Amino acid sequence: MSDPLPRSGRPGIRAAMFVDFDNVYTGLMALDPAAAKRFAEDPKHWTEALADGGAGGESRRFLIRNCYLNPVVYSKYRTYWTRAGFRVIDCPSLTQRGKSSTDINLVLEAMDALSGSGGIDEFFIASADADFTSLIQRFRAADRMTTVIAAGAVAFAYREMADHVVESHDFVAILNGTTVEPIHAVASPKQQHAPAAAKPKTKAASPAVRDVLEFVRTAPGPVVGAMVAHRALTADPSLKTDWGGFGKFGTWVAQIGQSVEYSPAQGGWVWDAKRFSSEDLPAPADLQPGIEEQVTRVTDVPALSEAQFRQVFLAMAARLREHPLNRTELSRLVRDDCVSAGQPVSRNAVNFVLQGLAYANFQLNDQATAPDLAAAWTANVEELCRVALLEFDAAEKSAVRRWASGGLLQSTQTGDSTA
Template sequence: MKESPSPARRPGIRAAMFVDFDNVYTGLLALDPLAAKRFAEDPKHWADALSAGGSAESSRRFLIRNCYLNPVVYSKYRTYWTRAGFRVIDCPSLTQRGKSSTDINLVLDAMDALSGSAGIDEFFIASADADFTSLIQRFRAADKMTTVIAAGAVAFAYREMADSVVESHDFVAILNGTTAEPIRAVASVQPLQAQTAAKVKPKAKSKAVSAAVREVCDFVRAAPGPVVGAMVAHRALTADPSLKTDWGGYGKFGTWVAQIGNGVEYSPSRGGWVWDAQRFSSDDLPADADVEPGIEERVTRVTDVPALSEAQFRQLFQAMAARLREQPVNRNELSRLVRDDCVTAGQPVSRGAVNFVVQGLGYVNYQLNEDATAEGLAAAWTENVEELCRVALMEFDDGEKAALRRWASGGYLAA
């Protein structure tokens, strides 16, 4: 008997999406309530952003789209997700403490997909819950690409096990429509031609961008050494404020500055550095940490807390308090303004570092409003850092605890 021919494989990366609704939604509420609303009511928007690619071969085909939610609390959002093509799995609370069955249902479905005949290439887990670390390990052992979408602090082991992490601020940006570029969470599964095409994209604002490029080139060539990326970004945005939306189509500052050429080199290490390749190299970058070896280095290495100095943290809290007193701003805009203020004050910090602090303040329920003070921000952030250390099982003696509080608070909580 003649065997029927197997169906031709359609182009695109075969992917599966598993969404822990409760975890992501509550995480987004702490970061940006408007983004949380859009996540819950318009899942098609960000799902399409994840699906998009530079070509048919590099785009994703989500063969599985599962959403796990507590129907008692979030049933009103079910219709939005079913209309967006998601299969919604009810995971009610099964214990007196309110623990739902999301974890076990998600893991069982994911393992079925892993062993199934669909040939999934890439698995997306939308959750910051480190309980899924073992699941990510199974995906890697099966040689599958893995991406975590996090709306919250991500445990170090969970982050390192995944091939890629869509960070909270990036996810908020796509939800709020401030990122024109589709999210390419795992570039390594795209064909080489697609990756090359993505890097060599036309710039729509050649005149405006060239002004920023000239400013960056002049600034870097006149600098006495490698320059912190935040300072270079500030100069570029001063020359062309329109770049703040999506960096001329490149999505992020690092990607934009890396393609400038003309002897301008960029490294994302330790917050990002830019230098004149004719006079310097990566060997001229400063040592691994700008803080003195000790408690700060241990904490930043284990918990992902930004490796800022005590003075940088202090300036960050002062700038944030000042901005909050001026006028209400959304958290995405707040991080940009605070970054710029710190650069102007001579204590440059990256926008990613500011976002991490803002996120941490949300976890301890500190209200970012006009009543916020630098001292209050410092105390709340230090509480968050101490909790991160506790979760990471870090142990300190009394002297180290005092040093930790002094450093994380920018000196406001000096022993």
């Protein structure tokens, strides 16, 4: 490799962005067509959002901005990207099956950037294609930070190799203008020992904080984060926009202080540090070591119990019957309904299920029933297991189907009521 050029003295993390346009656009179209349109027609917006999310408050400088697209299908978007400062590389289909040259072009130019004299600190790969796993390995071996932007299912090995993954729902939130937590990045040498950038402060006297403090301090043990979030949103509905500038519930509740502790483990837990600790967190409900635990560990399927999955599908079907909802609103309402029903689940878990339904090409409309939702989701879980090379015998397959479907498929097959 060439020796990196000395730093110019200009502030910012030196970053490179490589976008697999076809992969991201088609993934977003399956999740949120409006977000896909914003991705394609306003790349400057979301690129600037990522540029502002560096470690220690330091912004990123994208020294390289490359977009790889099929000109036969997506040429109408070219001008949006060139105006946003991207270099657009045409990658037309080269085979009868429509396979383009995106992968090889992206890899070659990314390796040129890694071995060049630019001294790139962080590499962004916008693609859910696990074929780039080996490329991420090269970045890590060269001690570079790596961030994957995914608009689709992400293979476990690909996810684990990257330093950070911008999940589908987080990327959609960026595209829709909703604040999310800053994307982790490497700090420059001059900032490695600098104090962290100041974050917005929550008013101690706010109704939400008062309600959360009272709830947590009187609870008999650690409380599920979804229940605490529900209490906070009930006291102050304005928090649902972006949690008072903190982006996510976990960030908001963690900075309250006053002995309130938060852990994202198992969907999120909150407790009074004067009486409890992380050692008091319970084991995942109904998930003793076994086939379900193996699936959740390898595929990232939420570690919910059979009863929790069932409640998610029942709540989702009920909400869809009422009126059409966008995915963001639907995930919030389903989370709240599950909490009210005594089967609390995190919003991230609901989003993961919605994402799986999209991958299964399931149409979310007022005709969807709980068993229909359960069947589509279970098919997605089985596909994730297949891709992860998990092999099950007949009894194990039956156990996975019963668990992932919340018992609804089994109930349907035996003629029992699913109401």
